Amino acid sequence: MLEANQKREGTLAECLLDQSLDALFAVTLGGRVLSWNRAAEYLFGYAASEAVGRALDELVVPIAQRSEARQQLVASVESGSARFEGVRQRKDGQQVHVDVCMRRVDGAADGAFIAVSTKDITEVRRWRDELEASSRRWESFGNMSRELCAPLDVIIGFADLMHEGKVGPVSPRHYEYLSDILTSSKELLQRINHALELAQVEPGRVETHAGSST
Numbered sequence: 703m704l705e706a707n708q709k710r711e712g713t714l715a716e717c718l719l720d721q722s723l724d725a726l727f728a729v730t731l732g733g734r735v736l737s738w739n740r741a742a743e744y745l746f747g748y749a750a751s752e753a754v755g756r757a758l759d760e761l762v763v764p765i766a767q768r769s770e771a772r773q774q775l776v777a778s779v780e781s782g783s784a785r786f787e788g789v790r791q792r793k794d795g796q797q798v799h800v801d802v803c804m805r806r807v808d809g810a811a812d813g814a815f816i817a818v819s820t821k822d823i824t825e826v827r828r829w830r831d832e833l834e835a836s837s838r839r840w841e842s843f844g845n846m847s848r849e850l851c852a853p854l855d856v857i858i859g860f861a862d863l864m865h866e867g868k869v870g871p872v873s874p875r876h877y878e879y880l881s882d883i884l885t886s887s888k889e890l891l892q893r894i895n896h897a898l899e900l901a902q903v904e905p906g907r908v909e910t911h912a913g914s915s916t
Contacts, residue, residue, distance in 0.1 A: 725820040728807075731779050733758050733772070736815055745800075745822055747793030758818075762790045764797060778804035778816055787823065799827040847898045851891065858887045 725742035729735055735758055738750040746753075746762050753761060763771040767789055778784040784804045791797050803819045863869050865880040872880065 727818050728815045729758050733775050764791045782806045798822055799824045847894050850894055854891050
């Protein structure tokens with residue numbers, strides 16, 4: 703009866719592992735694959751029969767990252783766990799960005815091993831990179847807008863002084879021209895300030911805009 707129950711529990715555990723959406727597998731403390739679930743087969747392109755028994759770093763880690771991957775395995779062996787993001791390589795050569803969690807498991811019948819959970823974050827990484835690139839573009843745009851505000855404020859200031867006759871008499875014709883300059887300059891400054899508000903939006907706050915709209 704006990705043997706039957708243990709066999710049933712083992713079958714259930716294997717079933718649950720195969721239903722996981724994350725690539726789950728176990729490796730020896732030296733890094734050789736002991737088990738390989740269906741999500742791992744899907745993510746890396748290797749069938750379990752191809753993966754089990756092979757060195758994990760030679761199986762899925764690009765050559766340039768193998769030294770770092772071995773250090774991460776050693777860290778999980780010594781400290782008990784490790785979590786990191788990295789690049790892994792599929793059977794077809796395609797590289798994917800992954801989030802990896804390693805945890806040492808002691809007390810197993812066959813000795814200690816490392817349980818590894820790997821999640822494909824390629825799309826998340828691409829979205830994050832695009833967001834950072836967009837943020838840099840907005841920052842550059844904001845800097846340019848602020849540079850435009852300074853000379854525009856000077857134009858508005860002097861045009862306003864002339865319009866009010868504080869620098870001497872102004873003919874009716876010139877008064878009309880100055881009115882047009884002031885109206886157009888203030889409208890342009892308002893648009894620049896609006897653009898600055900968009901560029902300076904941060905989570906939870908909007909910074910005050912530059913320049914004045916006197």
